[in-house]
Amino acid sequence: MAILGSAQLPAETCIPSAVSTAPVTNLAPRHSALVRVTHWITTICFFALLLTGIEIAISHPRFYWGRALHFEAAWIAVLTGLLYAISGLFTGHFRKDLLPSRADLSWRALSTSIAKPLRFERPSEAQASSYNVLQRLTYVFVIFVLFPLVIWTGLALSPAFISAFPASVTLLGGRQSARTIHFFVSLALVLFLFVHVAMVCLAGFWNRTGAMITGRTAARKEHA
Secondary structure, eight states, X not given: OOOOOOOOOOOOOXXXXXXXXXXXXXXXXXXXXXXXXXXXXXXXXXXXXXXXXXXXXXXXXXXXXXXXHHHHHHHHHHHHHHHHHHHHHHHTHIIIIISOOTGGGSHHHHHHHHHHHHTTXXXXXXXXXXXXXXXXXXXXXXXXXXXXXXXXXXXXXXXXXXXXXXXXXXXXXXXXXXXXXXXXXXXXXXXXXXXXHHHHHHHHHHHHHHHHHHSEEEEEEEOO
């Protein structure tokens, strides 16, 4: 889960050589350490929330400890998200890597971003070094709409939170409305997870996963 990453252009350039024609693998910077750490913490928390949330929905008495784990994972995810958000604001990550420009919002740019994944076209190294407009819009929606909403509605199901902040539950239309919204937002996040993993596989699973672990991606360049 693509809770969430920073894309940077390769900092290394390749000088043509008349001697060698063999492809050389260079490592290009891609994700900062904080982005990588928050990405994997959020991924672990998301799976813990998903599994315990299913258990809570089933309400099996033998696994009732899932409620405690669900809220513990939720608070870890909240703190991790706050760290990511604060860092993104101060470093300019959101402005540089996620917010689309006015030119990106043109119909031509949007149609191109949608058409290529539908044709299962693997992006080039140049295209993979930054997010296209569809990815930017999706990440912005997930980070600033779905995640805050699933946290808000989740807290609205806690009796302690309701007693402390009753107005926040009233704005959602009551506890049952909050439960319904929480359920459907969770489904939307699961759908995003599947699409995110599919796009990673299309772009090169091991290369992209390695970039999220080491912070660098292998870019094959040919020397003429």
